[in-house]
Amino acid sequence: MRDFLARTLNGRAPQAQCGEQRGFSWQWREEGILSIAPDAEPVGDLVISAAIHGNETAPVELLDAIIQALAAGELPLRWRLLVLLGNPGALRAGRRYQAQDLNRLFSQGWQRFPEGAERERARLLEQRLMEFYRAPRRWHLDLHTALRESLHPRFGVLPASQTPWDEGFLAWLGAAGLEALVFHQSPAGTFSHFSHACCAALSATLELGKARPLGDNDLTQFRLADMALRALLRGETPVMPERPPRRYRVVRQLTKQSEAFVLHMADQTPNFTAFHAGDLLAEESGRRYLARYPTEYVLFPNPRVAPGLRAGLMLIDAE
Numbered sequence: 001m002r003d004f005l006a007r008t009l010n011g012r013a014p015q016a017q018c019g020e021q022r023g024f025s026w027q028w029r030e031e032g033i034l035s036i037a038p039d040a041e042p043v044g045d046l047v048i049s050a051a052i053h054g055n056e057t058a059p060v061e062l063l064d065a066i067i068q069a070l071a072a073g074e075l076p077l078r079w080r081l082l083v084l085l086g087n088p089g090a091l092r093a094g095r096r097y098q099a100q101d102l103n104r105l106f107s108q109g110w111q112r113f114p115e116g117a118e119r120e121r122a123r124l125l126e127q128r129l130m131e132f133y134r135a136p137r138r139w140h141l142d143l144h145t146a147l148r149e150s151l152h153p154r155f156g157v158l159p160a161s162q163t164p165w166d167e168g169f170l171a172w173l174g175a176a177g178l179e180a181l182v183f184h185q186s187p188a189g190t191f192s193h194f195s196h197a198c199c200a201a202l203s204a205t206l207e208l209g210k211a212r213p214l215g216d217n218d219l220t221q222f223r224l225a226d227m228a229l230r231a232l233l234r235g236e237t238p239v240m241p242e243r244p245p246r247r248y249r250v251v252r253q254l255t256k257q258s259e260a261f262v263l264h265m266a267d268q269t270p271n272f273t274a275f276h277a278g279d280l281l282a283e284e285s286g287r288r289y290l291a292r293y294p295t296e297y298v299l300f301p302n303p304r305v306a307p308g309l310r311a312g313l314m315l316i317d318a319e
């Protein structure tokens with residue numbers, strides 16, 4: 001169990017594929033997939049995933065430290081836990097993805113793509129999640145880091161939901177150091193959308209800082225997330241922040257249809273930069289996209305994505 005990350009990085013299965021420790025038993029299921037079950041009645045089923053994008057490595061280091069603490073008997077476990085390193089091949093290559101962005105392929109989105117590493121992985125992760133969840137209380141925390149600086153350095157992205165969000169879940173996200181919560185309004189091919197829509201989990205994508213190569217991360221910047229995760233695993237309530245996260249709603253996706261797409265934002269534009277009604281955001285083949293609201297904020301602006309994919313999201317204040 002201790003060598004879960006090391007084995008995933010060198011692409012070799014561990015010699016011992018299951019084991020028992022004081023308080024829990026564990027099983028290495030497949031590359032990058034580890035399940036851990038406490039001996040005592042669990043409080044619920046929790047999936048923590050990282051490396052859905054292979055270049056977002058700080059969450060991988062965070063998870064590895066948590067696994068070491070569990071293995072050393074330093075961290076009591078109250079949840080049935082599934083730990084996932086989403087895209088091992090991309091993690092080894094230090095790249096966001098190999099053939100396709102894995103986080104666009106879930107909820108059967110993989111069916112629209114040709115055979116390839118990410119297509120198979122999306123299908124497998126979907127199956128493993130559906131097999132795993134059985135308790136009424138289900139959480140999924142998908143840990144990421146962002147490509148650029150953000151005016152809110154840590155924030156959460158919540159999938160579109162038919163029902164109001166559980167305020168206890170949102171409060172926990174605040175306790176994990178997230179300064180902002182962004183609420184999608186439409187379905188997407190993301191892992192958190194899949195686990196929420198298809199497995200009825202309380203799910204979020206957590207953006208915990210800036211993407212850096214493995215070994216280059218300053219884990220002190222991830223202290224609040226680390227403390228909140230450890231408190232969660234112990235079945236405790238973490239310390240709540242003085243100020244709850246600011247809430248934003250997605251009002252538009254800027255989709256790149258072709259190589260003619262031009263994003264009218266400087267390369268280094270931080271996430272949550274404000275634009276005002278009438279500002280030119282992007283254009284493509286004679287079609288101009290203007291800001292429509294008095295104030296809109298951009299999230300994940302990236303004109304270098306493949307045609308057909310999201311080149312940015314526009315947000316407004318939700319309250």
Ligand SMILES: O=C(O)CCC(=O)N[C@@H](CCC(=O)O)C(=O)O
Nearest residue numbers: 103145146147148157190205300
């Ligand atoms: O910084 C960026 O441009 C991308 C960071 C990232 O990977 N974000 C996730 C968000 C997923 C969601 O909308 O829940 C992604 O793009 O997949």
Ligand SMILES: [Zn+2]
Nearest residue numbers: 053056144145
């Ligand atoms: Zn990511």
